[in-house]
Each structure stands twice: as C-alpha cells, then as structure tokens.
Amino acid sequence: MTGSATVPRTAEELRAAILERYDTFSKRLQQIARFVLDHPDDLALETLAVVAERSGVQPSAIVRFAKALGYSGAMPMQRLLRDGLLANHTALGYGERVRQFNAALDHQAGAGDDGDLLAEFVERDTLALENLGQTMTKADLARAVKLIDQAQTLYIMGFRRAFPVASYLAYSFQQVGKRTIFVDGVGGLTSQQMGAVGETDLLIAVSYHPYAEETVHAVEAAAGAGAKVLTITDSLVSPMAKMAVHVLQVRESEVRGFRSLAASLCLAQTLVISLAFERERASARGVSRPRRRKA
Amino acid sequence: MTGSATVPRTAEELRAAILERYDTFSKRLQQIARFVLDHPDDLALETLAVVAERSGVQPSAIVRFAKALGYSGAMPMQRLLRDGLLANHTALGYGERVRQFNAALDHQAGAGDDGDLLAEFVERDTLALENLGQTMTKADLARAVKLIDQAQTLYIMGFRRAFPVASYLAYSFQQVGKRTIFVDGVGGLTSQQMGAVGETDLLIAVSYHPYAEETVHAVEAAAGAGAKVLTITDSLVSPMAKMAVHVLQVRESEVRGFRSLAASLCLAQTLVISLAFERERASARGVSRPRRRKA
DNA sequence: GATAGAATGGAACGTATATTCCACGTTTCA
DNA sequence: TGAAACGTGGAATATACGTTCCATTCTATC
Structure with missing residues (x-):
C-alpha cells in the first residue's frame, strides 16, 4: 500500500x-x-x-x-x-521532543542497553538549555539582576535537590564580591542564620517540587520581616511564588523521577555574571554607584 | 455548576x-x-x-x-x-518574530552589553555537553559504574567550585539507595568523616583547577587507607589523577573566566542513573547480584 | 476519637471519531 | 463503443475517547 x-x-x-x-x-x-x-x-x-x-x-x-x-x-x-x-511555536516542541526522547529511552531500557545513556542525557540537557534560552526573557533577567544589585545583603537558600544550585550561587556571588550569606541549614541554625534579614535585603530561594518545608518557612519569615524575595523555581504557583516579588521559572525535563539541573545552573551563572558586568559598568560611569549615591 | x-x-x-x-x-x-x-x-x-x-x-x-x-x-x-x-503561531508571525529580531539585533550590539548573556551561556553549555558526549567513552563510564556498584560505602567530596557537583552526587546516590557518606567538611570534621574509610570503599573526589588542598589531602589519606578513588576532574594530570584508580575527565568550556558545571552535572546524573539501571537489571535477572556470576 | 462531608480513583457508559467496505460513477484503452 | 480498471461517496463498523457515577479514602470538625 x-x-x-x-x-x-x-x-x-x-x-x-x-x-x-x-x-x-x-x-x-x-x-x-x-x-x-x-x-x-x-x-x-x-x-x-x-x-x-x-x-x-x-x-x-x-x-x-x-x-x-x-x-x-x-x-x-x-x-x-x-x-x-x-x-x-516558541515553546519549540520542547515537550514533544522530550516525550519522544523518553519513549526512546523506554525502548532502550527494555533492551537492557545503557551504553548510550550519556548521549541521551546530553541530548536532554541540551533541550532544556535551549528551552531556557527561549522562554526566559531579558526583562525577567534584568529585573532579577537589579534586585540583587540593590540588596544590601544577599541571603541564599535551597535544600535537597536545589542545594547544588544554591551552593553554586552562594559561592559565585561571594567570588564576585557581593555580600552574601549562604543559609545552608547546618546544625539546624536556619532561623539564626536568617535572623538579621531586613527590609534592605534580598533572599534568593531555590526550590523545586516537592518544595522543602524549611524553604517555604524561611520565605514566609523573610517576607514577614519586610525583605524582598526572589525565587528560582519550577512553577508559577509554587508556595514561594506568591510571596516573592519576582519569580524565575525554570523548566527542567524529568526522566524517571530524576530532573536535571543544567538549566538552573546556566541561569544561576548568568545571574552572577550579569551582576558582575552591571557593577563594572556602573563603576566605569562614575566612581559611586548611581543607585546609592545621595548627591 | x-x-x-x-x-x-x-x-x-x-x-x-x-x-x-x-x-x-x-x-x-x-x-x-x-x-x-x-x-x-x-x-x-x-x-x-x-x-x-x-x-x-x-x-x-x-x-x-x-x-x-x-x-x-x-x-x-x-x-x-x-x-x-x-x-x-499565526499572529506571532509578526509580533513575536519582530521581538525576536530585535533581540538578535541587541545581541550584535556588543560585548559589554549583558542583554543576551543568557544566550551566550546557553550556547556555551550546549557546546560543553556536546563535547562531553563525544569524549567520554562508554568503557570509561562502565568502569566507573562498576566501581561504584562494588563499593560497600561511597564517600563523596568536592569543595569550592566542585561543591555543587559533589552535593548533587551525594544527594542522588542516597536517593537511589546507595550507601553514601557526603564529606562536606562542616565543622572541620573532614578527617573524622573520612575516618572509617577502608579497602572495600570508594571515594569519589570532584575537583577542578585550582585543586582544593583539602581534597588532595583526603585523596591521599583514602588511597593510603587502601580505598579506591574515582576522580571527576578537568585534567588527567591533576594532583588526584595519579592516585586514583579511575579518572573521568570533564572539560567545561570557559567564558570570561567563568567555567560552567553543566557537563559535570550531566555526567553526574548519568552515573547515578546508570547505577540505578545496573542494579535494576541485576535484581531482575536473579535474587543475588549476578555481577560476578560464573555460569 | 468519632462522624459528616468532601475528594478521589477507577470502572462503566454513551458518544464521537477514524477507518473500512462496497456499490456506483468515471475514465481509459482496445 | 464496450469493458475493465480506477476513483469516489457514503453508509457501516470498530475503536478510542470524554464523561459520568459510585464505592472508597481522606480531611476537617466536634
């Protein structure tokens, strides 16, 4: 036929x-x-x-x-x-391609061949990155950078799966000279670490479903203390999204319950370096930062 | 209703x-x-x-x-x-595509502009992933998975820039039921955490140039105690590479002095899920692990 | 801790859909 | 011009789908 x-x-x-x-x-x-x-x-x-x-x-x-x-x-x-x-479409068949990819993965899993598992994850992370580049707008990024730049002290937290992202952010922001406190929850000292958070500070909370209780509570506390909150999360209706002044949504594809962090880390690095450039540019224009100066 | x-x-x-x-x-x-x-x-x-x-x-x-x-x-x-x-799809043929065109123009604008920094990083991480897929051989991966599978207890460490990767590995391996100890160095307890390491154990050390002193020392100690060492690093001649029984080399591309972690995390996830599949397959074949089956 | 109410999962149902089949019409070649 | 092959429309059919219903589980309140 x-x-x-x-x-x-x-x-x-x-x-x-x-x-x-x-x-x-x-x-x-x-x-x-x-x-x-x-x-x-x-x-x-x-x-x-x-x-x-x-x-x-x-x-x-x-x-x-x-x-x-x-x-x-x-x-x-x-x-x-x-x-x-x-x-x-702008969404770019992301979902569909991931679907096909998952289907292919299932077939191979049945065959018992894990030889090209790496190639498949490379492909999947590439898709996630591509999607990030197309869905994240410049305005969203610029607003986030501005919030970070204006913060007197930066608080960063993220537990469980979000911990690598949070630790990367904390390390990197400290590297570029931003005053940063990494709320790592060691010794159950989360609330103590967050104790001094105030109206001039910014909390960056990284959290993915299922959202860690500690993070939710910390966001509540920070918002209650008048601090601004920026969340990096996977859904606009995550518990943190409502209390946050700004949300950066990251869609990581999921395979067998394991989500990647490639897109999140790419975004994290973009934030850090955008901030570094922003400060560089500001100091090149004038000695004092135009945002802070009084005269 | x-x-x-x-x-x-x-x-x-x-x-x-x-x-x-x-x-x-x-x-x-x-x-x-x-x-x-x-x-x-x-x-x-x-x-x-x-x-x-x-x-x-x-x-x-x-x-x-x-x-x-x-x-x-x-x-x-x-x-x-x-x-x-x-x-x-249809109406955006005009509005959306004009917007994208403008974005493309901005991209050409110049190096100092942070407008499409994200696009730049997305591109760079994509390349890094591609490179990983091409350089990492199946044999290297299989050997690493085998080492992990055979280890009685898994020790994982990585400081500074490698910390996010290490924490991701530790979290994920614990999730799939592998007996794992995350040597996080909290409270200066590194040597205590590593104290019980023995011949049947495996230490996964993640480290990039410049190699953190603590990691180098820990690898020495572990090797001295008879434990096997698997390193994820950026150079075959890194201080750890010589003492390790197996090296997974990851080349992260560098932009403006900032290296990414996308490839490392992709590799990390591949390791975890390869292990999970390996165990699944083993338990599907028989009650006992056929890894060493003679017939 | 007991009970009322809501929420949920899963099977049963009716419907709308894609597909198949066949009688009829049209074209083509001897 | 006749006959055979092909193409076509529409009814028949099987399938897959969305929806409904009810027993069970969960949640909130007293």
Missing part, C-alpha cells in the same frame, strides 16, 4: 513529498493536497470530520490521501503536523 | 483565572493546575488520556478541574488552549 519507499517523518518532509508527488495524484487527492499545503494548521488541530467539511471532501478521502503517502491512516499524518506546529 | 460568574474565554484569561483561584482548589486540582500552567501545549495537543498519564492523575480529575473553572467539560478548555496556540 505504501506509495513510496520512504515515509515523510517531519512536517517539512511531508510538504516536500506532497509537492513532489502532486502530479501523480487523482483530482480529489490533489484537492486535498492543496488544502494540506494551504492550511496545515487546520489539519493539525481540528478533527478529521471538521477538516473534511472545511475542505469539501469526505473523511475517507483524507484517509486515502494519507495512505497514498505511505501512512497507515490519517492520524499519524496529523501527529506529524502537530509536532511541526509546536516546533515553529 | 459554574464556579464563578465569568468563564475564561481566551488562553490568557484561563491562565489568569487558574492563578487567581489556585488557593481555593483541592490538592489534586492544584496538581492539575500546575501542570496546565507549566505544560499548556501538552493539554492543547494531546488527548485527555495522555495528559492524564503525563501529569499523574485520572482523566476524571481533569474533567473535574475544567468544571471547577466553569466549563461543561474538559474539551471546551482544550479547544481554548488550541485556539490560543494557533493564534500565537
């Missing part, structure tokens, strides 16, 4: 295949081909019956069209166009 | 409505709300059953969620998100 040896596997390939074989199609099939080329989004999103009515053909004709291209039915073709739609 | 007076009629309104009423939702409904906010495209394109499985809830729960927002069912809500996706 397959018309040709190779079946199109991407939206672009499909488009090319239709153009190439257009002349060999029957009249009705050509009519469908024109519709697919002209309104790919319709075919991607709407139900087959709707597409049939909108293009003026029978549903069965569309199925025949798909089979003529080598598919088993119309639905595989639809899925292809859906993925293509997402790829053009 | 309608929860509120007005039912959201656009994707943006829906988003706002969810955020506003989030607190009034039950636990499961909040879980769904998070998923909808974080993965709107999934809900728009995938079938309800797929969304349910991906978000870890029942299909009926999603229907309840939609009804709680005032819809007659889940499908009207889906249609809303679908239309929103389409609108973004």
Whole structure:
C-alpha cells in the first residue's frame, strides 16, 4: 500500500513529498493536497470530520490521501503536523521532543542497553538549555539582576535537590564580591542564620517540587520581616511564588523521577555574571554607584 | 455548576483565572493546575488520556478541574488552549518574530552589553555537553559504574567550585539507595568523616583547577587507607589523577573566566542513573547480584 | 476519637471519531 | 463503443475517547 519507499517523518518532509508527488495524484487527492499545503494548521488541530467539511471532501478521502503517502491512516499524518506546529511555536516542541526522547529511552531500557545513556542525557540537557534560552526573557533577567544589585545583603537558600544550585550561587556571588550569606541549614541554625534579614535585603530561594518545608518557612519569615524575595523555581504557583516579588521559572525535563539541573545552573551563572558586568559598568560611569549615591 | 460568574474565554484569561483561584482548589486540582500552567501545549495537543498519564492523575480529575473553572467539560478548555496556540503561531508571525529580531539585533550590539548573556551561556553549555558526549567513552563510564556498584560505602567530596557537583552526587546516590557518606567538611570534621574509610570503599573526589588542598589531602589519606578513588576532574594530570584508580575527565568550556558545571552535572546524573539501571537489571535477572556470576 | 462531608480513583457508559467496505460513477484503452 | 480498471461517496463498523457515577479514602470538625 505504501506509495513510496520512504515515509515523510517531519512536517517539512511531508510538504516536500506532497509537492513532489502532486502530479501523480487523482483530482480529489490533489484537492486535498492543496488544502494540506494551504492550511496545515487546520489539519493539525481540528478533527478529521471538521477538516473534511472545511475542505469539501469526505473523511475517507483524507484517509486515502494519507495512505497514498505511505501512512497507515490519517492520524499519524496529523501527529506529524502537530509536532511541526509546536516546533515553529516558541515553546519549540520542547515537550514533544522530550516525550519522544523518553519513549526512546523506554525502548532502550527494555533492551537492557545503557551504553548510550550519556548521549541521551546530553541530548536532554541540551533541550532544556535551549528551552531556557527561549522562554526566559531579558526583562525577567534584568529585573532579577537589579534586585540583587540593590540588596544590601544577599541571603541564599535551597535544600535537597536545589542545594547544588544554591551552593553554586552562594559561592559565585561571594567570588564576585557581593555580600552574601549562604543559609545552608547546618546544625539546624536556619532561623539564626536568617535572623538579621531586613527590609534592605534580598533572599534568593531555590526550590523545586516537592518544595522543602524549611524553604517555604524561611520565605514566609523573610517576607514577614519586610525583605524582598526572589525565587528560582519550577512553577508559577509554587508556595514561594506568591510571596516573592519576582519569580524565575525554570523548566527542567524529568526522566524517571530524576530532573536535571543544567538549566538552573546556566541561569544561576548568568545571574552572577550579569551582576558582575552591571557593577563594572556602573563603576566605569562614575566612581559611586548611581543607585546609592545621595548627591 | 459554574464556579464563578465569568468563564475564561481566551488562553490568557484561563491562565489568569487558574492563578487567581489556585488557593481555593483541592490538592489534586492544584496538581492539575500546575501542570496546565507549566505544560499548556501538552493539554492543547494531546488527548485527555495522555495528559492524564503525563501529569499523574485520572482523566476524571481533569474533567473535574475544567468544571471547577466553569466549563461543561474538559474539551471546551482544550479547544481554548488550541485556539490560543494557533493564534500565537499565526499572529506571532509578526509580533513575536519582530521581538525576536530585535533581540538578535541587541545581541550584535556588543560585548559589554549583558542583554543576551543568557544566550551566550546557553550556547556555551550546549557546546560543553556536546563535547562531553563525544569524549567520554562508554568503557570509561562502565568502569566507573562498576566501581561504584562494588563499593560497600561511597564517600563523596568536592569543595569550592566542585561543591555543587559533589552535593548533587551525594544527594542522588542516597536517593537511589546507595550507601553514601557526603564529606562536606562542616565543622572541620573532614578527617573524622573520612575516618572509617577502608579497602572495600570508594571515594569519589570532584575537583577542578585550582585543586582544593583539602581534597588532595583526603585523596591521599583514602588511597593510603587502601580505598579506591574515582576522580571527576578537568585534567588527567591533576594532583588526584595519579592516585586514583579511575579518572573521568570533564572539560567545561570557559567564558570570561567563568567555567560552567553543566557537563559535570550531566555526567553526574548519568552515573547515578546508570547505577540505578545496573542494579535494576541485576535484581531482575536473579535474587543475588549476578555481577560476578560464573555460569 | 468519632462522624459528616468532601475528594478521589477507577470502572462503566454513551458518544464521537477514524477507518473500512462496497456499490456506483468515471475514465481509459482496445 | 464496450469493458475493465480506477476513483469516489457514503453508509457501516470498530475503536478510542470524554464523561459520568459510585464505592472508597481522606480531611476537617466536634
């Protein structure tokens, strides 16, 4: 039944295949081909019956069209166009590509071959980074840097899975000369470490689902004391998000319950170096920081 | 049945409505709300059953969620998100792409500008990951996993810049049930924490140039006590490399004097999950670990 | 600690959908 | 012009989906 040896596997390939074989199609099939080329989004999103009515053909004709291209039915073709739609979208098919990646991983897991596990994680982290670059706006970043710059003292916390990110932030901010206190929770001294937090300070709380209790409480306390809170988290409705003056959302893909931290650390480093540059620029303009100076 | 007076009629309104009423939702409904906010495209394109499985809830729960927002069912809500996706796709051909174009212009603006610092880091981390995938051999990884698997107790250490990596390793290995001791150096108790290390144990030492003194000393001590040492480092001739039975070299690319940790963390995660798979496979084959099976 | 109420999971249900099948119409070649 | 092959429309069918319902579990209140 397959018309040709190779079946199109991407939206672009499909488009090319239709153009190439257009002349060999029957009249009705050509009519469908024109519709697919002209309104790919319709075919991607709407139900087959709707597409049939909108293009003026029978549903069965569309199925025949798909089979003529080598598919088993119309639905595989639809899925292809859906993925293509997402790829053009800003979200970039991130979810879909992760889905496919996970599916591939499952298959390999069944085969028992962990040889290329590394390659797969590399791929997944690359996707997460790409997604970060496209979803995080410059305005969000600039606002975060401004908050950090204005803070008299920086408090940083993050437990469990967020701990590596928090420790990296603390270490790096100290390196660039920012007055930073790392609330590491050692010895149960969290509240003591946070004791002096005041209205001129900023707390950066890193937390991912499930959100550590200590972090939530600390954010509450800090907000109660009048301090500003900046959270790096995975959801806009995380417990911290509401109390925070600014939220940086990071989407790390998850495989078998293990989420990566690549995107978070990339963001963390961007924050640190953005701050360093900001200060450099400020001190280059004038001796005193324009934000603080009184005269 | 309608929860509120007005039912959201656009994707943006829906988003706002969810955020506003989030607190009034039950636990499961909040879980769904998070998923909808974080993965709107999934809900728009995938079938309800797929969304349910991906978000870890029942299909009926999603229907309840939609009804709680005032819809007659889940499908009207889906249609809303679908239309929103389409609108973004077509209409943004102008607005969004102009914005991206402007962003590209800013990127060209210059080195001093921190406008697209994020893009720069994303690019750099992506390269680092790619490099990791190409240089790290399967044999190196397999040997490392084997060492970890055979160790009775795992000791993990890494200070300064390596601390986030070490803490991630410690946390993750504990999560998958490996007996792990995180030598964090709190209270100057490093040598005490390392006191019981013996011939059947493995020390994973993470260290980058300039190599922290404490790490070097600890590796010496561990090697002296007969323990095996696996190092994750940036040079084959680092002080630790000679004493280690196995070295995993990670080359993090450097931008403006700041090195990333993306590749190291990707490697770390690969190690953890490789170990988890290895154990899973072993326990699936037989009750006892077949690692040493003779037949 | 007991009880009323809400929330939840999962099976059962009805429906809408994609697909298949077949009779009819159209084209093509002898 | 006749006959055979191909293409087409629409009904029939099987499937997959969204939705509903109810027993059970969880939560809050007394």
